[in-house]
Amino acid sequence: MKVLVYGGTGSQGSAVVRNLLKRDHQPIILTRNPEKAQPMVEMGAATVMGDMENADSLVEATAAVDAVALMAPAFVPNPMLVPMYVQNAINAAQQAGNKFIVYNTSGPVIEERTGQPAYDMRLDILAMLRDSGVPHVVVQPTAYMENLLGPWTRPNIIAHDTLSYPVDDHVRLGWIATEDVGALIAAALEHPEYSGERFKVSGLENVTGPELAERMSVGLGRSIRYYAMPLEAFGAALDAAFGPGAGAGGIAGYQFQRDNADKISMYADMTPVLEKLPVQMTSIAQWAAQHRMAFQ
Ligand SMILES: NC(=O)c1ccc[n+]([C@@H]2O[C@H](COP(=O)([O-])OP(=O)(O)OC[C@H]3O[C@@H](n4cnc5c(N)ncnc54)[C@H](OP(=O)(O)O)[C@@H]3O)[C@@H](O)[C@H]2O)c1
Numbered sequence: 487m488k489v490l491v492y493g494g495t496g497s498q499g500s501a502v503v504r505n506l507l508k509r510d511h512q513p514i515i516l517t518r519n520p521e522k523a524q525p526m527v528e529m530g531a532a533t534v535m536g537d538m539e540n541a542d543s544l545v546e547a548t549a550a551v552d553a554v555a556l557m558a559p560a561f562v563p564n565p566m567l568v569p570m571y572v573q574n575a576i577n578a579a580q581q582a583g584n585k586f587i588v589y590n591t592s593g594p595v596i597e598e599r600t601g602q603p604a605y606d607m608r609l610d611i612l613a614m615l616r617d618s619g620v621p622h623v624v625v626q627p628t629a630y631m632e633n634l635l636g637p638w639t640r641p642n643i644i645a646h647d648t649l650s651y652p653v654d655d656h657v658r659l660g661w662i663a664t665e666d667v668g669a670l671i672a673a674a675l676e677h678p679e680y681s682g683e684r685f686k687v688s689g690l691e692n693v694t695g696p697e698l699a700e701r702m703s704v705g706l707g708r709s710i711r712y713y714a715m716p717l718e719a720f721g722a723a724l725d726a727a728f729g730p731g732a733g734a735g736g737i738a739g740y741q742f743q744r745d746n747a748d749k750i751s752m753y754a755d756m757t758p759v760l761e762k763l764p765v766q767m768t769s770i771a772q773w774a775a776q777h778r779m780a781f782q
Pocket of ligand 1: 558
């Protein structure tokens with residue numbers, strides 16, 4: 487299969503690319519910057535120049551493939567344009583002959599409008615897909631383990647053996663490795679007959695903060711404790727890493743999650759998912775062991 491991969495040079499899309507290659511498919515990375523794709527080209531991926539803002543470039547790129555791995559980019563100069571980007575991608579799949587799409591929501595979905603743009607946009611994209619008539623499957627993950635590499639967590643593990651994260655001790659999260667989301671998407675791309683299904687996916691462990699730290703301790707081979715980071719401290723870490731102002735958005739996002747915890751599902755029963763999409767899942771301890779160097 488030839489698969490057009492949106493965001494294939496980024497952290498989520500590159501996991502799709504690697505897993506397509508493992509399954510002997512041909513990923514074609516849509517990118518504005520082919521040089522960013524070089525490591526994956528060396529592994530066997532191809533690239534096509536395209537910009538989600540430029541509808542024609544997407545039509546041309548989609549005509550040459552069998553299926554599409556779609557995600558919405560996040561860190562763009564004008565986030566208001568992202569729904570248009572995604573609509574362009576869906577239109578291109580439709581014009582190219584209703585090419586099968588697997589859409590990664592990149593996070594949980596709240597099933598009603600909330601006024602929070604990141605969540606409302608996911609609902610809008612699901613509606614665009616339904617309205618388009620293009621065959622599609624949705625993969626809906628929870629929290630990525632890679633968040634633990636962020637500047638609010640990693641430096642404190644390195645310096646203080648403390649896993650700081652802006653979530654209260656008792657809250658359970660089904661952390662999932664980005665690589666596993668990529669594997670599930672690559673598997674779903676082989677099944678156009680699942681069209682119309684939405685797979686809610688998470689890791690296999692649904693853990694509190696202290697349990698997360700215990701499992702990280704196993705993988706890292708040293709004792710790590712959990713610290714439920716106050717939102718102000720989280721915001722300060724974002725400001726320090728990404729520049730003044732970044733923290734306010736991060737604080738608002740996590741405050742929203744706290745206020746709407748009853749509507750946001752952060753764990754999925756993976757038994758029925760893995761029956762349809764059999765992939766090898768990564769445990770938290772395995773993920774920590776794979777990333778041991780990053781935490782030294
Ligand atoms: N659930 C979680 O725990 C979690 C954690 C982290 C992030 N996320 C989500 O992950 C997403 C970010 O993904 P990421 O980390 O993979 O992003 P990333 O590493 O920043 O990569 C962004 C990708 O988007 C592509 N892109 C951006 N603008 C584009 C445009 N105009 N046309 C074509 N491609 C464009 C870039 O391609 P080129 O530059 O090559 O053109 C790049 O491949 C967000 O939706 C975020 O909410 C979720």
